[in-house]
Amino acid sequence: MTEVQELVRSLTDRHGRTRESLLPILQGVVAKESYLSDTVMTEIAKQLDISAAQVFGTATFYSFLDTEPRGKYVIRICKTITCDMHGKRQIAKAIEDLLKIKAGETTTNKKFTLLEANCLGWCHEAPAMLINDTPYTKLTPEKVLEILTDYMQNK
Amino acid sequence: MNIPEKQLKRVDLIFAETEVYETLEIAFKRDKQEVLNEILESGLRGRGGAGFPTGLKWKFTAEQPSEEKYVICNADEGEPGTFKDREILTRVPLKVLGGMAICGHIIGAKEGYLYLRGEYRYLVAHLDTYLNSFNDWLKKHGIDFTIYIRMGSGAYICGEESALFESMEGKRGEPRNKPPYPTVAGFRNKPTVINNVETLVYATVICKYGASLFKNLGTFDSRGSKVFSVSGDTPVAGIYELDFGMTVERFVEEFGDGDTKAVQVGGASGFCVPRKKFKETIIGFEGVPTGGSMKLFNSSRSMYNVLHNYLDFFHEESCGQCTPCRIGCQQLLHGIEAVKKGEKSTAYLITLLKLAETMKIASKCGLGQSVGNSFKSIVENFKEEMIY
Numbered sequence A: 001m002t003e004v005q006e007l008v009r010s011l012t013d014r015h016g017r018t019r020e021s022l023l024p025i026l027q028g029v030v031a032k033e034s035y036l037s038d039t040v041m042t043e044i045a046k047q048l049d050i051s052a053a054q055v056f057g058t059a060t061f062y063s064f065l066d067t068e069p070r071g072k073y074v075i076r077i078c079k080t081i082t083c084d085m086h087g088k089r090q091i092a093k094a095i096e097d098l099l100k101i102k103a104g105e106t107t108t109n110k111k112f113t114l115l116e117a118n119c120l121g122w123c124h125e126a127p128a129m130l131i132n133d134t135p136y137t138k139l140t141p142e143k144v145l146e147i148l149t150d151y152m153q154n155k
Numbered sequence B: 001m002n003i004p005e006k007q008l009k010r011v012d013l014i015f016a017e018t019e020v021y022e023t024l025e026i027a028f029k030r031d032k033q034e035v036l037n038e039i040l041e042s043g044l045r046g047r048g049g050a051g052f053p054t055g056l057k058w059k060f061t062a063e064q065p066s067e068e069k070y071v072i073c074n075a076d077e078g079e080p081g082t083f084k085d086r087e088i089l090t091r092v093p094l095k096v097l098g099g100m101a102i103c104g105h106i107i108g109a110k111e112g113y114l115y116l117r118g119e120y121r122y123l124v125a126h127l128d129t130y131l132n133s134f135n136d137w138l139k140k141h142g143i144d145f146t147i148y149i150r151m152g153s154g155a156y157i158c159g160e161e162s163a164l165f166e167s168m169e170g171k172r173g174e175p176r177n178k179p180p181y182p183t184v185a186g187f188r189n190k191p192t193v194i195n196n197v198e199t200l201v202y203a204t205v206i207c208k209y210g211a212s213l214f215k216n217l218g219t220f221d222s223r224g225s226k227v228f229s230v231s232g233d234t235p236v237a238g239i240y241e242l243d244f245g246m247t248v249e250r251f252v253e254e255f256g257d258g259d260t261k262a263v264q265v266g267g268a269s270g271f272c273v274p275r276k277k278f279k280e281t282i283i284g285f286e287g288v289p290t291g292g293s294m295k296l297f298n299s300s301r302s303m304y305n306v307l308h309n310y311l312d313f314f315h316e317e318s319c320g321q322c323t324p325c326r327i328g329c330q331q332l333l334h335g336i337e338a339v340k341k342g343e344k345s346t347a348y349l350i351t352l353l354k355l356a357e358t359m360k361i362a363s364k365c366g367l368g369q370s371v372g373n374s375f376k377s378i379v380e381n382f383k384e385e386m387i388y
């Protein structure tokens, strides 16, 4: 069995092989590999016995199910109004300057991807961002540099 | 107009410590109809935005003859400016699970699902701890009801109930046609009660203290209290549980920064209330309804930027299934940009208002139908800001 087959097998063993298992399986792959490759999606289709179009169609609907290669750490900055009003642009600029990437891009060492997201549900502590699943709030350019430096050095 | 003014009053029902297991033991021993009557009598209406009477929703589902029924807790909380469900799930998860179990008992469901938005995945470990002991407790007490967690993956539209069912069935989150309503054909096409996180907590509270405590709060149309997510230009952003039915004026007195020019009630899909209407506008089902999102803007803010931000949001989050919404969101966004840049005359705003009206009538689901709420209320009240 290839690595991809094995990964998908472990997820189908855990979540089942029905259409309902599709989302948990896709989520499981993203948690492990940070994105869904064509090979993975085709393998999922095979193991669930549904068409690849159904798998691709479902995956591309959801913004957290990335179908392009992503870094180990995906940074999502909230761009909705309250965060925007409270300094989202300065936060984005601080990250862009530090990592030398723009929104939508991944660092060459594949460690970080920078994205924007809609309301993350932290408006009272704006501006906010997620790094993978972890929320960071009340951000300032200084604070964000501190957080990212820690990721660069220790993770 | 002479409205008997409701004073701003803090309430402490949602986050107060409640012996959930004790409440459940009592509820399960009582006659189902009696418990349902309590919910009906309380006047509780859904806290997710649409405000359907909760007791009726439970009653309709209970009356369905199906052997297979479901209870779903909608924890998708995607409306810009809402963050109270996250806080509720963090601080009083047992009260949410309790509400689901009571509902399951009344309608005759054996399974419950909590659909949590992907942005809140960090909460899963915390919720799992409570969920496991809760499920064990139910089993030990011979109650055939189990709750599971399902995750969303970053799609606002999945908060719409039928899109949520599609998503739980492993598909694209595209809303279904209604009817049939979830009470008849919801998750897996079986009778389903879907309620907001806060609604379910109030159900637990009502079971614990009885209908009258709740009913005596609020107004005729908006009974009880409500949890508000307050953000924007305010020195005291946060989560507040308040007596329902106050005016925007009272609200601004308490939460404004002294220079509030507008309050957006109900998030991007809600209504913008300008200063001149603070006094006459009631926050509640009889005035401007809200799932809890309250955003304050002071005079330093451009309402064009606010509207642009909302339209950008809708343009991205529209599921694209029906044309009025898919194309409408895009045209409204490009339209206000063109007016701002002077590429279109100011009269073009009238054309856009008509388009927003058409979207309200012709869109398939609540997303497309409510884009016009913020569009119309911002454009009409802040026309000069759209142009200059």
Ligand SMILES: Cc1cc2nc3c(=O)[nH]c(=O)nc-3n(C[C@H](O)[C@H](O)[C@H](O)COP(=O)(O)O)c2cc1C
Binding pocket: B045, B046, B047, B048, B049, B050, B051, B052, B074, B075, B076, B077, B078, B079, B156, B157, B158, B159, B160, B161, B162, B194, B195, B196, B197, B199, B200, B365, B366, B367
């Ligand atoms: C676009 C859209 C998004 C929605 N998002 C949510 C949500 O995040 N949470 C929620 O409880 N209800 C949301 N709703 C409302 C649900 O469809 C449904 O009415 C609600 O969950 C019912 O629960 P309630 O009666 O307790 O309010 C949304 C509706 C629409 C049209």
Ligand code: SF4
Binding pocket: B157, B174, B175, B317, B318, B319, B320, B321, B322, B323, B325, B326, B363, B364, B365, B366, B367, B368, B369
């Ligand atoms: S109104 Fe918008 S979100 Fe709703 S079904 Fe139509 S395209 Fe999808």
